Structures are given as structure tokens and as C-alpha cells.
Amino acid sequence: xxxxxxxxxxxxxxxxxxxxxxxxxxxxxxxxxxxxxxxxxxxxxxxxxxxxxxxxxxxxxxxxxxxxxxxxxxxxxxxxxxxxxxxxxxxxxxxxxxxxxxxxxxxxxxxxxxxxxxxxxxxxxxxxxxxxxxxxxxxxxxxxxxxxxxxxxxxxxxxxxxxxxxxxxxxxxxxxxxxxxxxxxxxxxxxxxxxxxxxxxxxxxxxxxxxxxxxxxxxxxxxxxxxxxxxxxxxxxxxxxxxxxxxxxxxxxxxxxxxxxxxxxxxxxxxxxxxxxxxxxxxxxxxxxxxxxxxxxxxxxxxxxxxxxxxxxxxxxxxxxxxx
Amino acid sequence: xxxxxxxxxxxxxxxxxxxxxxxxxxxxxxxxxxxxxxxxxxxxxxxxxxxxxxxxxxxxxxxxxxxxxxxxxxxxxxxxxxxxxxxxxxxxxxxxxxxxxxxxxxxxxxxxxxxxxxxxxxxxxxxxxxxxxxxxxxxxxxxxxxxxxxxxxxxxxxxxxxxxxxxxxxxxxxxxxxxxxxxxxxxxxxxxxxxxxxxxxxxxxxxxxxxxxxxxxxxxxxxxxxxxxxxxxxxxxxxxxxxxxxxxxxxxxxxxxxxxxxxxxxxxxxxxxxxxxxxxxxxxxxxxxxxxxxxxxxxxxxxxxxxxxxxxxxxxxxxxxxxxxxxxxxxxxxxxxxxxxxxxxxxxxxx
Numbered sequence: 001x002x003x004x005x006x007x008x009x010x011x012x013x014x015x016x017x018x019x020x021x022x023x024x025x026x027x028x029x030x031x032x033x034x035x036x037x038x039x040x041x042x043x044x045x046x047x048x049x050x051x052x053x054x055x056x057x058x059x060x061x062x063x064x065x066x067x068x069x070x071x072x073x074x075x076x077x078x079x080x081x082x083x084x085x086x087x088x089x090x091x092x093x094x095x096x097x098x099x100x101x102x103x104x105x106x107x108x109x110x111x112x113x114x115x116x117x118x119x120x121x122x123x124x125x126x127x128x129x130x131x132x133x134x135x136x137x138x139x140x141x142x143x144x145x146x147x148x149x150x151x152x153x154x155x156x157x158x159x160x161x162x163x164x165x166x167x168x169x170x171x172x173x174x175x176x177x178x179x180x181x182x183x184x185x186x187x188x189x190x191x192x193x194x195x196x197x198x199x200x201x202x203x204x205x206x207x208x209x210x211x212x213x214x215x216x217x218x219x220x221x222x223x224x225x226x227x228x229x230x231x232x233x234x235x236x237x238x239x240x241x242x243x244x245x246x247x248x249x250x251x252x253x254x255x256x257x258x259x260x261x262x263x264x265x266x267x268x269x270x271x272x273x274x275x276x277x278x279x280x281x282x283x284x285x286x287x288x289x290x291x292x293x294x295x296x297x298x299x300x301x302x303x304x305x306x307x308x309x310x311x312x313x314x315x316x317x318x319x320x321x322x323x324x
Numbered sequence: 325x326x327x328x329x330x331x332x333x334x335x336x337x338x339x340x341x342x343x344x345x346x347x348x349x350x351x352x353x354x355x356x357x358x359x360x361x362x363x364x365x366x367x368x369x370x371x372x373x374x375x376x377x378x379x380x381x382x383x384x385x386x387x388x389x390x391x392x393x394x395x396x397x398x399x400x401x402x403x404x405x406x407x408x409x410x411x412x413x414x415x416x417x418x419x420x421x422x423x424x425x426x427x428x429x430x431x432x433x434x435x436x437x438x439x440x441x442x443x444x445x446x447x448x449x450x451x452x453x454x455x456x457x458x459x460x461x462x463x464x465x466x467x468x469x470x471x472x473x474x475x476x477x478x479x480x481x482x483x484x485x486x487x488x489x490x491x492x493x494x495x496x497x498x499x500x501x502x503x504x505x506x507x508x509x510x511x512x513x514x515x516x517x518x519x520x521x522x523x524x525x526x527x528x529x530x531x532x533x534x535x536x537x538x539x540x541x542x543x544x545x546x547x548x549x550x551x552x553x554x555x556x557x558x559x560x561x562x563x564x565x566x567x568x569x570x571x572x573x574x575x576x577x578x579x580x581x582x583x584x585x586x587x588x589x590x591x592x593x594x595x596x597x598x599x600x601x602x603x604x605x606x607x608x609x610x611x612x613x614x615x616x617x618x619x620x621x622x623x624x625x626x627x628x629x630x631x632x633x634x635x636x637x638x639x640x641x642x643x644x645x646x647x648x649x650x651x652x653x654x655x656x657x658x659x660x661x662x663x664x665x666x667x668x669x670x671x672x673x674x675x
Binding site: 011012014028029046047049065086087088090105106124125127143163164165167182183184205206313 | 376379380381382384386387388389397399400402403404407410411438439440
């Protein structure tokens with residue numbers, strides 16, 4: 001039976017992650033709590049809006065209302081990496097070679113490991129940021145499409161157009177596909193080698209959580225009463241194929257998904273706080289946590305594939321041990 | 325569940341540069357009214373108050389991908405409201421200040437069309453600040469100034485000390501011609517009582533038409549309704565301002581007009597398909613609509629309001645004893661065929 005070690009915090013949890021195998025919870029007020037032989041807290045942003053887990057460097061990058069970007073490391077080390085004035089930092093991402101990106105209004109910034117910063121101004125607001133897994137390349141989601149930049153080189157960005165507002169963005173782990181979440185209830189995708197479009201629609205709600213399965217074979221998504229899992233094994237991605245629908249419930253919506261690090265299994269968090277795990281092959285489900293106070297906002301598996309850390313919109317966070 | 329929290333009211337402040345928005349905002353932020361406001365501005369500009377809850381945001385108008393040109397939302401507001409609402413304990417209400425040239429429609433529609441925003445906040449009222457001295461000029465050179473007035477629930481007619489009483493009458497008549505449903509306050513230095521602009525419930529169907537006796541009641545002298553010989557409604561004069569049938573003002577050629585309709589009890593089987601059709605077909609031309617409808621066989625008043633193609637309606641309260649079961653509907657918009665609306669509206673009356 002899975003067991004849950006609860007951690008009741010005050011406020012909305014933006015990110016729940018493992019740093020050096022220690023559960024960390026980044027809250028909207030900028031406090032970073034961790035369960036490290038008891039509960040400990042450090043302060044990052046004054047108002048935390050965006051967070052990205054930089055797995056290569058085992059740190060959490062945060063951006064916030066104070067216009068600052070911090071790096072949070074295990075053990076309570078918090079470093080300010082950048083400041084962009086009084087405006088909110090609404091999106092952050094981490095890339096190869098210690099580079100990070102952050103967005104404020106219409107400008108995306110890339111900060112390289114040596115501290116040098118480069119600015120990329122767009123005609124419209126930058127809504128989401130993602131680095132490609134290969135090469136020094138990042139993408140900005142924007143109104144009517146996405147823009148690909150090559151921050152280490154000079155030259156023109158590549159514009160990918162699709163009508164509508166694109167709010168979030170992710171590359172597939174092999175770098176072949178670029179997927180955006182949209183203001184409307186849909187995902188959009190581009191196959192980067194030939195610019196082919198992929199339209200993934202039919203969601204009853206906005207998609208806010210995406211997670212690639214091991215080796216990018218599947219893309220799990222929230223925004224429906226089930227986790228919608230699109231097949232990406234074929235060279236044209238999910239086009240012409242139906243997605244899997246896992247963990248369907250009649251009375252609530254999936255708000256967060258997190259794929260298992262090595263198996264075709266996804267952890268599914270719901271609006272009512274329930275968490276289950278579902279297997280792709282046979283849709284078999286295991287209950288991991290009963291409903292709680294708030295919608296699940298963030299989840300992550302640990303390296304040993306034994307624990308899941310989760311955060312909620314109401315602050316009732318915790319760690320699930322699936323082997324206990 | 326997290327949605328159990330109460331919806332935070334949002335006031336939208338429109339008006340040209342120099343109309344007095346900053347003065348009013350400073351008052352909202354500094355006066356001792358016991359409430360805390362988060363303010364979303366396009367530029368920090370001249371607000372001289374240091375406050376963590378003043379958020380700068382770039383106007384981002386997003387057309388929805390549904391083929392409807394009037395379905396627009398403000399993408400920046402969706403993001404900012406979502407961010408603010410993650411820490412809801414910090415403030416009691418939100419004020420959105422728009423730029424001078426801003427179109428108020430996408431701002432308002434954001435609060436109806438975006439599910440996340442709609443569950444956490446509710447639009448309270450759209451307040452337009454107008455400079456009494458410069459309004460005639462503004463109306464001549466921009467469509468936005470007219471839209472802002474047409475769309476407002478409350479118009480603060482400011483800087484009245486800079487014009488003569490005659491000019492003021494004229495300006496107010498112009499505002500009335502554009503928007504007969506709005507409440508108008510004459511002020512100097514934005515000196516309106518804050519409870520006249522905040523917490524109005526103008527979009528709250530249970531309150532909308534209740535706290536605004538001016539609406540519908542006092543404006544039978546609409547600008548398009550021509551009374552025939554057998555017209556039986558009251559032609560009472562009131563408020564001391566003149567009837568400007570068809571020629572509301574010589575300051576300005578009004579392109580926005582209002583169509584006020586009045587009838588008896590409606591047949592719900594005819595009325596609802598009709599209003600749906602009107603908002604579908606005429607949606608792009610309708611800026612606002614408000615109405616109180618008497619439905620045949622229904623003990624409750626039915627209230628309606630709309631923005632472009634968005635239509636909301638609900639039962640409000642029981643008709644009072646002796647209250648006349650009457651239906652009233654006002655459209656504010658452009659290129660509205662008043663005669664056709666009137667005829668088709670009247671055709672919905674119960675036999």
C-alpha cells in the first residue's frame with residue numbers, strides 16, 4: 001500500500017520537486033519549504049510566479065513578482081541570478097551548459113553560465129519558454145505561434161505560425177517536436193524538421209500540465225476528466241491517432257500529470273486533490289492519495305522511482321511512498 | 325476544493341490620458357476605506373504610491389480561435405489575475421486601469437470567456453472617466469472615446485470646473501445620447517464618492533438593474549423609438565434635461581446609439597430564440613445590452629445582460645404586488661436597426 005507523508009503549508013504550491021533527493025515545495029509567496037530531517041524554510045522571490053526544475057544542475061529556477069530570478073539548491077542555498085526591473089517574471093526555463101531563460105513582458109532573456117545576458121524582444125508578450133534538449137536553442141510561445149532563437153549565434157530567429165494565443169511550450173526529449181498549450185482548449189505542435197502541424201484538441205478545459213514519458217514516446221496532458229496521453233512513437237507524432245485516456249473520473253478534472261522516469265506509467269493529480277498512477281499498457285490504476293483540500297499543481301518522481309512529491313493549490317502538500 | 329473561495333470583484337477604469345484616472349487611482353489606494361486593492365496598470369507612470377500590489381502589464385489582445393471577430397480577451401489580464409489569485413489573502417478587490425486608447429470590450433470579455441478568471445473573479449463595473457472640457461474634441465477624433473462611454477456602467481464626468489454650466493449640460497447630454505443606461509457623476513479632481521465607483525455589482529444579475537433605477541425607468545425618451553398615435557406609454561418629462569430625439573447633440577455625430585424597447589409579457593418560446601438570434605447575428609454591433617423581462621406564466625422577473633455575443637440571463641426576484649409586468653430591453657451599439665429590433669421584439673409578446 002502506498003503511504004502519504006503530508007505537509008500542510010499555507011498557500012498555493014507552484015512547484016514540488018526533489019533536489020538532492022530532498023522534497024522541496026516552492027509556494028506562491030516565495031517561501032521554499034523542504035523536508036530535510038524536519039521542515040525547513042528559505043525565502044526566494046517576494047511573490048513566486050514561475051518555477052522550472054533544472055535537472056542537469058539539480059536546482060530549481062524561480063521567477064516572480066519582484067522581477068528577480070533565483071536558483072534554489074538542496075540544503076537551502078538560494079542565489080539571485082538575474083533581475084529585470086519592476087515587472088513580473090512570468091516564465092523561466094533552464095537549458096544546456098548552465099544557461100537559463102526568463103521572460104518579462106515582451107522580452108525573453110538568456111543568461112549563460114558565465115553570467116552574460118542576452119535579450120530577445122518580441123512584438124508580443126512572451127508567454128512561455130523552453131530550451132531544446134540539443135544545441136543552444138530556445139523557443140518562446142507567443143500570440144499566433146512560437147519563435148525559435150539561437151542565443152549562442154547571431155542570426156534571425158525561426159518563426160512558427162499558428163493562429164491563436166500560445167501560453168506554454170515544451171520540446172520533445174529528442175528535440176524533434178515542439179508542443180504548445182493554447183488559450184483555447186487545445187495543444188498545438190510542430191514537427192521541426194519539416195514544420196508540419198499537429199493539432200491536438202477536444203479538451204473540455206485548458207491544458208496546464210504536460211509531461212513526456214520515458215524517451216518521449218508519449219506526451220501526457222491535463223485539461224480533461226482523464227489524463228490524455230498522445231502517442232509520439234511514429235515519425236509524424238500523434239497525427240491520425242487517438243490518445244489514451246487514463247484515470248477517467250466523472251466528477252473532477254485532471255490538473256497535473258507526471259510520467260514515471262523509466263516505465264510507461266503516469267502519476268495523475270486531480271482538481272479535488274486525489275493522486276493515482278496509471279499504466280499505459282492496460283490502463284490499470286492504483287490510488288496513491290485520497291482527495292484533499294486543493295487541486296494538485298505539481299508532481300515529481302524521485303530518482304529511485306519510489307517516491308512522488310506533490311503540491312496543491314491549497315497548500316496540502318506531501319510525499320507519496322509507493323513501496324511502503 | 326480551491327474554487328470554494330469567494331470571487332474577487334474587479335473594477336475596470338477607462339478614460340483618456342488626462343481625464344483623471346491617476347487621481348482616482350491614488351485616492352483608491354490611499355483613502356481610508358478599510359479595503360485593500362490590487363491595481364493592474366499599463367505603466368507604473370504617475371502613481372506616486374509604493375505598493376507591491378500595483379502590477380504593470382502589457383496590453384495583449386487575443387482573438388479567440390473560434391472564427392468570431394468580437395471574441396477577444398486580454399491575455400495579459402488572464403496571466404496577472406491568475407498570479408494575483410494564488411495569494412488571495414492580500415487584497416479584497418482588483419482595479420484594472422486601461423490605457424487611454426484601450427478598447428474596454430476585451431477587458432470585460434476576459435471575465436466572462438476565460439474559465440480560470442471567471443471562477444476566481446467577477447467583473448464588478450466598468451467606470452469611464454471623462455474630461456468635461458476635452459470630451460467634444462476626443463469624440464471627434466476617436467472611436468475609442470465613444471466606445472468607452474458606451475460601454476460604461478458609471479461615467480465620472482470630471483473637471484466640471486473647467487467648463488461653463490451650458491457646456492456641461494451639452495457634454496452630459498452627449499454622454500446620455502451615447503449611453504442612456506450609465507450612471508453619471510459630475511466631479512472636480514475625480515472627487516466622486518468611492519462607493520459610487522467600487523463594489524457596484526453592475527454585472528451581477530441579481531443586483532445589476534436593481535441599484536440603477538435610472539436605467540430603463542427614466543429613459544423612455546429613447547432616441548430611436550418613434551411614438552405612433554396609438555402608443556400608450558408615458559411621455560413624462562423629468563430630470564430637467566431635454567429630449568433630443570434623433571439629434572442628441574451638436575457636439576458630435578453619435579455613431580453609437582441605443583435602442584430602448586418596451587413591451588408586455590413575453591412568450592418564452594418566442595423570446596429566447598429571438599434574443600439568441602439577435603446576439604448571434606448582431607453580436608459584433610452590440611456593445612452592451614441590459615433588460616428586465618416579464619415572461620408569461622413566470623412569477624419572477626427575468627434579467628438579462630450581454631456584451632457582444634455573450635449573453636447572460638437569470639431569474640432575479642418575484643414580481644411585487646401591483647408591479648406592472650412589463651419587459652424592457654436596451655441595446656447600446658452601432659448600426660442597429662431600431663425598427664426591426666422593435667418589431668421583432670414586440671412579436672415575441674405573449675398573445
